[in-house]
Amino acid sequence: MALADARNDSREVALRVVEQWRAAGANVMPMPPRFVFDDESVVIPVSPALGADGTPVPSGGTCTHVALVGPRGLSFRAKLSDASSDPLAPEPAARATSVAGVLELIRCDGSKPVRNFVITSDAGRGTIEMVVAQSRPDLPALATIIPERTGGALPPPPEAGALPPLATPEKRAEAAETRAKREGAGTVTRSVFHAADDGSGEEEVSLAPGCHRVELFAKDPRTDNPARRFRLDVDAEIRDADGDKLLARDRTEAPDARLEACVGRQTRATVVFVGAVPKSDVTATVASWSLPNRLPALWGPIARGKMARAMFTRHIAIPSEDPVFTAQGTSGTTPLPLPVEVGACYVAVVATTHGHPRTLQLRALVGPHDSTDERGAAEETALTSFCVGPKETARIEVTARPSGIGWGLAVYRVKSGVWEAGR
Numbered sequence: 001m002a003l004a005d006a007r008n009d010s011r012e013v014a015l016r017v018v019e020q021w022r023a024a025g026a027n028v029m030p031m032p033p034r035f036v037f038d039d040e041s042v043v044i045p046v047s048p049a050l051g052a053d054g055t056p057v058p059s060g061g062t063c064t065h066v067a068l069v070g071p072r073g074l075s076f077r078a079k080l081s082d083a084s085s086d087p088l089a090p091e092p093a094a095r096a097t098s099v100a101g102v103l104e105l106i107r108c109d110g111s112k113p114v115r116n117f118v119i120t121s122d123a124g125r126g127t128i129e130m131v132v133a134q135s136r137p138d139l140p141a142l143a144t145i146i147p148e149r150t151g152g153a154l155p156p157p158p159e160a161g162a163l164p165p166l167a168t169p170e171k172r173a174e175a176a177e178t179r180a181k182r183e184g185a186g187t188v189t190r191s192v193f194h195a196a197d198d199g200s201g202e203e204e205v206s207l208a209p210g211c212h213r214v215e216l217f218a219k220d221p222r223t224d225n226p227a228r229r230f231r232l233d234v235d236a237e238i239r240d241a242d243g244d245k246l247l248a249r250d251r252t253e254a255p256d257a258r259l260e261a262c263v264g265r266q267t268r269a270t271v272v273f274v275g276a277v278p279k280s281d282v283t284a285t286v287a288s289w290s291l292p293n294r295l296p297a298l299w300g301p302i303a304r305g306k307m308a309r310a311m312f313t314r315h316i317a318i319p320s321e322d323p324v325f326t327a328q329g330t331s332g333t334t335p336l337p338l339p340v341e342v343g344a345c346y347v348a349v350v351a352t353t354h355g356h357p358r359t360l361q362l363r364a365l366v367g368p369h370d371s372t373d374e375r376g377a378a379e380e381t382a383l384t385s386f387c388v389g390p391k392e393t394a395r396i397e398v399t400a401r402p403s404g405i406g407w408g409l410a411v412y413r414v415k416s417g418v419w420e421a422g423r
Helices: 002-023 169-182 301-313
Strands: 027-036 041-045 063-069 075-080 095-097 102-107 116-123 126-135 187-194 201-207 210-217 235-240 246-250 257-263 267-274 281-290 325-330 332-338 345-354 359-366 369-374 381-387 394-401 406-415
Touching: 002 027, 002 063, 002 126, 027 041, 027 116, 063 075, 075 102, 095 102, 169 187, 169 210, 169 281, 187 201, 201 210, 201 281, 210 235, 210 267, 210 301, 235 257, 246 257, 257 267, 257 301, 301 345, 301 381, 325 332, 325 394, 345 359, 345 394, 359 381, 369 381, 394 406
Parallel strands: none
Antiparallel strands: 027 126, 041 116, 063 102, 063 126, 075 095, 075 116, 187 281, 201 267, 210 257, 210 281, 235 246, 235 267, 325 406, 332 394, 345 381, 345 406, 359 369, 359 394
16 A cells, blocks of 8 residues: 555656646656666656647757656656766756655756656665656746655755875775785785776676675875865676676765675676776775585576675675575465574575566564565575574565566574573
8 A cells, every 4th residue: 555655646746747847838748657676777768748739849948857756765866868977067957866756857958958867776666757848948846846745945965075085096905905805705816997088997807606895996086186076986886797687786975896796607797887087097806705615506506696695795604504494486475384493593595596586585483573684686685594492483484576586595503502492
């Protein structure tokens, strides 16, 4: 019911925007809604505005407005596809971040028609209503049309302030290498990537079976121009060079990028980055850990890599024994009674063996308690831990959506005799 209410509210809000913009004399084109998933980016082609007779209206307006309305709890950002992501670049109205599920993009340059815009979900998933309008005069702002969503006129966001001086990329790389060796990395290597004219770049890497931490360290732009206020923020991702599958992503607002990926077989991958100083060198470190031997091999190397990453990114110790319980299943909710030892603690991990889930949830129900982890489309794996007290039973539930999903489950006993079982 909550999802339906949020969707209906978004539709009602979008219709109000259409009515107000048409009343102001704009040529308005409501577009079909689009559902976005966690961490998904979609490119939306802009449909032409229609006149009263339903025929396309030539692009004679000097301003194009795009209104995006989603559920209140959905956090997303958008920009015109040809707009720069640099916060100091011109056209600040051509990119925006949602507030209470709403944002607006504006371009008033007739020489640069709006052909596409890009929506990126930062947190959550849901349906986004889209409205495009062309108009010569200024249109009412969304803050005046839907104040309950925008809070009326919003003050400008506070300045984050300047970053403290950064050490050189080489010094920051040395600190990362020392940290990785302290955490038990088997090998640590360093290389240099090269940024293009726009500060982006990509390099191929070869990943052996195991877990890998790739960190990128770019030059501080204030090194050559201390007066510049641009905040260094390098974002990056690793993709499988063969299937173009996303292995890891870092979109945090930090000067350095940190990517953690695990693979079950030798893998050629591509590291893609943005945000570096144009035409500069970017120092890269790669720290590697061996793949845990106790991970089940019956579901293949890809599933092993997913399970390894779930443990690696959550800093779970490598299992010293084989799993005490394994199972496999498909879409839907699958309950699994679990034989357990009273006074013991367990770690359960599930990973998809085929298909791409929108939801992958792992629940451990022990007595009156339950422990749940849901990662879904972002990682295709889930992990949870639990302990069993006296007179308690345990049950595992795996939920996978939509149809066509296969998964494998492994449960490890990590601690015995946590307390006296007879009390």
